[in-house]
Amino acid sequence: MRYTLVTETYPPEVNGVALTVHGLELGLRERGHAVALVRPRQPADDGAADGTLLVRGAGLPRYPGLRFGLPATRALTRHWQAERPDAIYVATEGPLGWSALRAARRLGIPAATGFHTRFDDYVRSYGAPWLQGTALRWMRHFHNGAQATLVPTRELQRFLEGQGFHNVVLLPRAVDTHAFHPDHRDPALRAGWGLDDNALAVIHVGRIAPEKNLPLAVRAFRDLQRVRPDARFVWVGDGPARAALQRENPDFVFCGIQRGEALGRHFASGDLFLFPSRSETFGNVTLEALASGVPTVAFDYGAARELLRDGVHGAAVPCDHEAGFLAAALRLAGDDALRTRMRPACREAVTALRPARVAEAFDHLLQSLATGSTPHVATAVP
Numbered sequence: 001m002r003y004t005l006v007t008e009t010y011p012p013e014v015n016g017v018a019l020t021v022h023g024l025e026l027g028l029r030e031r032g033h034a035v036a037l038v039r040p041r042q043p044a045d046d047g048a049a050d051g052t053l054l055v056r057g058a059g060l061p062r063y064p065g066l067r068f069g070l071p072a073t074r075a076l077t078r079h080w081q082a083e084r085p086d087a088i089y090v091a092t093e094g095p096l097g098w099s100a101l102r103a104a105r106r107l108g109i110p111a112a113t114g115f116h117t118r119f120d121d122y123v124r125s126y127g128a129p130w131l132q133g134t135a136l137r138w139m140r141h142f143h144n145g146a147q148a149t150l151v152p153t154r155e156l157q158r159f160l161e162g163q164g165f166h167n168v169v170l171l172p173r174a175v176d177t178h179a180f181h182p183d184h185r186d187p188a189l190r191a192g193w194g195l196d197d198n199a200l201a202v203i204h205v206g207r208i209a210p211e212k213n214l215p216l217a218v219r220a221f222r223d224l225q226r227v228r229p230d231a232r233f234v235w236v237g238d239g240p241a242r243a244a245l246q247r248e249n250p251d252f253v254f255c256g257i258q259r260g261e262a263l264g265r266h267f268a269s270g271d272l273f274l275f276p277s278r279s280e281t282f283g284n285v286t287l288e289a290l291a292s293g294v295p296t297v298a299f300d301y302g303a304a305r306e307l308l309r310d311g312v313h314g315a316a317v318p319c320d321h322e323a324g325f326l327a328a329a330l331r332l333a334g335d336d337a338l339r340t341r342m343r344p345a346c347r348e349a350v351t352a353l354r355p356a357r358v359a360e361a362f363d364h365l366l367q368s369l370a371t372g373s374t375p376h377v378a379t380a381v382p
Helices: 016-030 072-081 094-105 119-125 127-144 156-161 187-193 214-225 242-248 260-270 282-289 302-307 322-333 334-352 355-370
Strands: 002-006 033-041 052-055 057-059 065-070 089-090 111-114 147-149 166-172 201-204 232-236 253-256 271-275 296-299 314-317
Touching: 002 016, 002 094, 016 033, 016 111, 016 282, 016 355, 033 065, 052 072, 065 094, 072 094, 072 260, 089 094, 089 232, 089 355, 094 111, 094 127, 111 355, 119 296, 127 260, 147 156, 147 355, 156 166, 156 302, 201 214, 201 260, 201 282, 214 232, 214 271, 214 322, 232 260, 260 282, 271 282, 271 322, 282 302, 282 334, 296 302, 314 322
Parallel strands: 002 033, 002 089, 033 052, 089 111, 111 147, 147 166, 201 232, 201 271, 232 253, 271 296, 296 314
Antiparallel strands: 057 065
């Protein structure tokens, strides 16, 4: 089969969408399919790789290093007339994504979209809660222009169906349990953070931005620091809120963006993962923390709702209960024996989430679109 993936973010950019799309691409290639990619040109691009169509893009305000694709309907129409895919997958709702759906409709090419970002929650985080309804209607119009909308959790599937989204299909996420593994714990890295093996490394991994609810993470750390004065708060990632956070908290350790083996070492070298975000569509970092054997405190939705069991893998806190998040962080920070018991259970929670199985399910769904049958995930994925 010939598939095309359309995305406005792609590695070396580091975010959940880019890494998820890259994983799906690799999975389809490993299954023997011809996979083309459409994405904006990045500053480091010397030329298009085989099977990649680079389009014009522009920088994303407030997010250095990230870009979005400019409208390209005519270019995509010409390209797909010459090299027609059997089905396309559109991962992002930006101008390039809209162009891809318009071109696909003109040519009669079946399309699936991925619901990766809760823009309706983002506008609230950036001080415009009155735009939430508008954002949701905009997303519904976009996704209903495709034959299927892929989501990572049953919770999100039910929500979107209740909001009038059509043909919402569950495609669970996976995690590379070799890249993220407790064995990657690195005493030398911890020493660089100012910690020996008995001290407490509290870690946050992800974009350092307002929608991540970071003030709650800071409050939780300051509370637990009173009972664990040996604790350090380690931040992995970058974003528009980093400068202010670093200026206001000079004792925090900021490691910047980490990739590949280095990211695996950073995760595994932590003792407690605090993830206070309430704007995630899924939250891949939750899977990565669990695979690394790191007990996690998160709100009970997305990946945490699917996989994190309260009291077994850390704490899954009701979304409207900030006091519960603070209490859970304090409880886990003060109980080394409890965290030690949780570490193997964290790992066990995600061992069945193999990327090859997700790629198989994704392949079956695209094949069903290409053959005109009802879109569904044909292979069960835990």
